[in-house]
Amino acid sequence: MTRLTVDIREKRLAGRAVLGPVSFGLDAGEVVALVGPSGCGKSTLLRLVAGLDREVTGTVRWSGEGPRLGVVFQQPRLLPWRTVRQNLDLAGADGAEATRLLERLGLAAKADVWASQLSLGMARRLALARALAVDAQALLLDEPFASLDEGNQRLARAVLAEYLVRRPVPTLLVTHDLAEAVALAHRVLVLSPGPARLLFDQAVPPGVRTDPALAAATVAVLRDLAR
Amino acid sequence: MVGRGRAWLVRALSILVLLLLWEGAGRLAASPLAPPASTVLATLAREVVSGALPHHVGITLARVAASFLLAMVAGTALGLAMGWWRTVDLWLDSALLLLLNLPALVLIVLLYVWFGLTEAAAIAAVALNKLPTTAVTVREGVRALDRDLLEMGRAFRFGRAATLRHVVLPQLQPYLFAATRSGLALIWKIVLVVELLGRSDGVGFQIQVYFQLFDVAHILAYSLAFILIIQIIEWAVFQPLERWATRWKAS
Numbered sequence: 001m002t003r004l005t006v007d008i009r010e011k012r013l014a015g016r017a018v019l020g021p022v023s024f025g026l027d028a029g030e031v032v033a034l035v036g037p038s039g040c041g042k043s044t045l046l047r048l049v050a051g052l053d054r055e056v057t058g059t060v061r062w063s064g065e066g067p068r069l070g071v072v073f074q075q076p077r078l079l080p081w082r083t084v085r086q087n088l089d090l091a092g093a094d095g096a097e098a099t100r101l102l103e104r105l106g107l108a109a110k111a112d113v114w115a116s117q118l119s120l121g122m123a124r125r126l127a128l129a130r131a132l133a134v135d136a137q138a139l140l141l142d143e144p145f146a147s148l149d150e151g152n153q154r155l156a157r158a159v160l161a162e163y164l165v166r167r168p169v170p171t172l173l174v175t176h177d178l179a180e181a182v183a184l185a186h187r188v189l190v191l192s193p194g195p196a197r198l199l200f201d202q203a204v205p206p207g208v209r210t211d212p213a214l215a216a217a218t219v220a221v222l223r224d225l226a227r
Numbered sequence: 228m229v230g231r232g233r234a235w236l237v238r239a240l241s242i243l244v245l246l247l248l249w250e251g252a253g254r255l256a257a258s259p260l261a262p263p264a265s266t267v268l269a270t271l272a273r274e275v276v277s278g279a280l281p282h283h284v285g286i287t288l289a290r291v292a293a294s295f296l297l298a299m300v301a302g303t304a305l306g307l308a309m310g311w312w313r314t315v316d317l318w319l320d321s322a323l324l325l326l327l328n329l330p331a332l333v334l335i336v337l338l339y340v341w342f343g344l345t346e347a348a349a350i351a352a353v354a355l356n357k358l359p360t361t362a363v364t365v366r367e368g369v370r371a372l373d374r375d376l377l378e379m380g381r382a383f384r385f386g387r388a389a390t391l392r393h394v395v396l397p398q399l400q401p402y403l404f405a406a407t408r409s410g411l412a413l414i415w416k417i418v419l420v421v422e423l424l425g426r427s428d429g430v431g432f433q434i435q436v437y438f439q440l441f442d443v444a445h446i447l448a449y450s451l452a453f454i455l456i457i458q459i460i461e462w463a464v465f466q467p468l469e470r471w472a473t474r475w476k477a478s
Contacts, residue, residue, distance in 0.1 A: 052378050069382060077379040081397040081475045090393055091383040114475040134383065 001028035002067045002137045002170055004049065008058035010195075011044060018044050019056075020197040024189055026138075029168035033181030035222075036191030042174045043074055045196070046142050049172060062138070068092075070136030070169075072144040076123035080116035084126055087115050093133035101129040104159050106152070121148050128156055132163050139171040145180065157184065178219045183209055188222060200225060262444040271448040279433075284452055287422065287429040290346075291415050294353035298410060301354070302361025303403065307395075309362065310369020327359040331417050335424060344425035353417045360413070361406045368402030369395075400472050408465065415457060 004026035011019035018041045026032050034042050047053045048060050050071055078087050084107060088098040102108045105125040110118065118126060128144050144160070145153045161184065164171065175181050181188045182204055190199045202222060208214045246264045253263025262270075274280035309316040309323075326334075335352040342348035372395060380390045396403075422431025430449050437445040 047378075050382055052381060068384070071379075071382045073375070073379065073382075075375065077375050079376065079393060079397070082393060090385065090389060116475050130383070 001063070003027055003063040004138070004170060004172075005059065005061045005063075006045075006049065008045075008048070008056055008060065010057045011041070011048065011055075013044065017195040019048075020192075020195045022191070022196060022198045024198065024201055026170045026172060028170055030187065031164060031171040031173060031185045032187045032189060033173045033175055033185035034189050034191060035175060035178055035181050036196055037193045038176055040191050040194040041196040042191065043142055045191075046140055046172065046174055050140050067137030068135065070131035070134050070139045072127050072131045072139075072141045074142045074146075076120075076127040078115040078118070078123055078126060078130075080114065082115060083112050084115055084118070085111045087126060088130055088133050091130050091134055093130065094135055097135070098129070098133040101133050101159070105129050105155065121152055124148055125152065125156060128159070132159070136169060138169050139173075141171065142174045143176070144173070145175075160184070178222050179215070182215050182218050182222070190222065190225070260441065260443050262447065266444050267447045267451065270444045271452060274445070274448055274452075280449065280452055283428060283430050283433050283449070284456065287415070287418055287431065287453070288456065290350060290353070290418050290422070290429065291411070294350045294357070294418065295410060295414050297350065297354040298357035298361055298414070299407065302358045302406070303365050305358070305362040306365025307369055310366040310372075316366070323359050323362060326355065327363070331356045331420065335417075335421050339425045346426075349418075349421045349426060352421055353414055356417050357410050357414050361410060364402050364406040365399060368399040372398050397472075404465070404469055404472075408461075411457060411460065415453060 006025070007023045008019055009021055010017055022045065024032070034045065036042050044053070048056055050069060051060075051062075051066065054060075079090065082090065084102070085098070088102075089095075099108075099111075102111055105128065107122060107125060107129065110122060115123065115126065124144070124147060128141075131139060131141065131144075141160075145156050148156055157180075173181070173185060178188070186204055188202050188204060190202070191197065192199050202225075204218065208218050249264040251263075253261055253266065271280070305319065305323075309319055331352075334355055335349075338348045338352040338355075342351075376394050376398075377390070380394045385394065418429070419431035419434065422429035423435045426432055430453055433449050434446050437443075437449075
C-alpha cells in the first residue's frame with residue numbers, strides 16, 4: 001500500500017525560506033487536507049510531494065517505487081492545442097474511465113473540442129477528470145474546486161467523494177476553505193502564514209462529516225485554533 | 228477593415244501599377260541595360276519554352292531544398308539542445324557566434340578551397356550559413372517554453388517522445404515558422420552565390436553567364452522566375468501548413 005512520509009526542516013526558494021518545519025504522514029486510504037492562508041507555501045509543499053522539486057532540507061518519501069500520481073494543479077495546465085479527449089489520453093487515462101468522468105462532470109459534449117476553447121470552469125473540471133482518470137495510486141489536489149460556480153463545485157466534490165469510496169487512495173487536498181477540508185478529509189493540517197510551519201494536525205471524527213451542525217462547530221473550533 | 232476580396236483586388240492592382248511603372252521607365256530609358264517589363268517577360272517565356280529555365284531553376288530548387296532541410300533539421304536539434312541544457316549552450320555558444328558573424332562569402336570560399344568545387348561543398352556552405360540563425364531562434368523558443376506545462380507532463384509521466392511531440396513542439400511552432408520563412412528567403416540568395424562561384428548549372432550560373440554578356444533581360448527573367456516560385460511555395464505550402472498548425476486557435 002502507498003504511504004507518504006514528509007519530514008521537511010526547511011525549503012528555500014531564491015534564498016528565501018518558504019517552508020519551515022513541516023512533518024506529517026499520509027497513510028493508505030487516508031484523505032488529508034492542507035489548510036493555510038494563501039501564499040503560505042502550500043503549493044510548494046505539493047510540488048515537493050509530487051517529486052517535481054527535490055531540493056529540500058529534510059525528506060519527502062513515498063513508500064515503494066513512487067506511486068503513479070493523479071495531480072490537479074492550481075491552474076488547469078491543459079494542452080490547449082489538443083482536444084479534451086486527447087488531454088486525457090496523453091496523461092495516460094483509462095479509456096472507459098475517461099468517458100465516464102467526462103460524462104459525470106458535464107464535459108461529454110466537449111470531448112472533441114480543443115482545450116483552448118474551454119471556459120475556465122470547464123478547464124478546471126477537465127483537470128480534475130484527468131487526475132481521476134489515470135488509475136492513480138495517490139491524489140494530489142491543489143484547490144481542485146476553485147473558480148467553479150456553486151453547482152459545479154458541488155458536482156465536482158461529489159465526483160471526488162464517490163471516487164474515494166470506490167478507490168480509497170491516499171489523497172492530499174490543498175485548500176483554504178476549512179469547511180471543505182472538514183467535509184472531505186480524515187485529517188486537517190493547518191499551516192501558519194509563510195514560511196509555513198505545521199500549526200496542528202487534527203483528525204476529523206467520522207461522525208462530523210455527516211452532521212452539518214457538528215461540522216460547522218468543528219470548523220469554528222479549528223478556525224479559533226488557527227489564530 | 229478591408230474585405231478579403233477587396234484586399235486581393237488592391238494587391239493585384241499594386242502589382243499591375245508596378246509593372247506599368249517598370250514598362251514606362253524601361254521605354255523611356257530605351258537601353259538594353261534597362262529593359263522594360265514586356266521585354267523581360269518575353270525573354271522569360273522564351274527561356275521557359277526552350278527548357279533552359281526549367282532545367283536551371285529545377286537544379287537550384289533542389290539545392291535550396293537540400294541545404295534548407297539540412298540547416299533546419301541540424302539547427303533545430305542544436306537549438307533544442309542549447310535551450311534545454313545550459314552546459315551545451317555554454318560549450319557551443321561561441322562557435323555559434325563565430326558562425327553567425329562569418330560572412331557567407333568567406334564560408335563558401337573556404338569550403339570550396341577545402342573540399343573542391345563539389346555539390347556537397349556547395350550545399351554544406353549554404354546550410355552552414357543558415358544553421359546558426361535557426362539554432363538561435365529555436366533556442367529562444369525553448370527558453371520561452373511554459374515550465375508549468377512541462378511539469379504537468381512530468382507529473383503524468385508523458386515520457387520524452389510524447390513531451391517533445393505534444394508539449395514542446397506545439398510551443399516552438401511560431402519559432403519554427405519564423406526560422407523557416409527567413410531561412411528560405413536567405414538560402415535561395417546564398418545558393419545563387421554558391422552557384423555563381425563554383426557550379427556549372429543553376430540560376431546562379433546562368434546569371435553569371437548573362438552578366439558576362441551584359442544581358443540584363445535574361446538576368447531579370449531568371450530572378451523574376453525564382454521570386455515567383457518562392458512566393459508560390461509561401462502560398463501553396465507555408466500558409467496552409469501554418470493554418471493547420473494553428474487551427475486550435477480559431478474560435
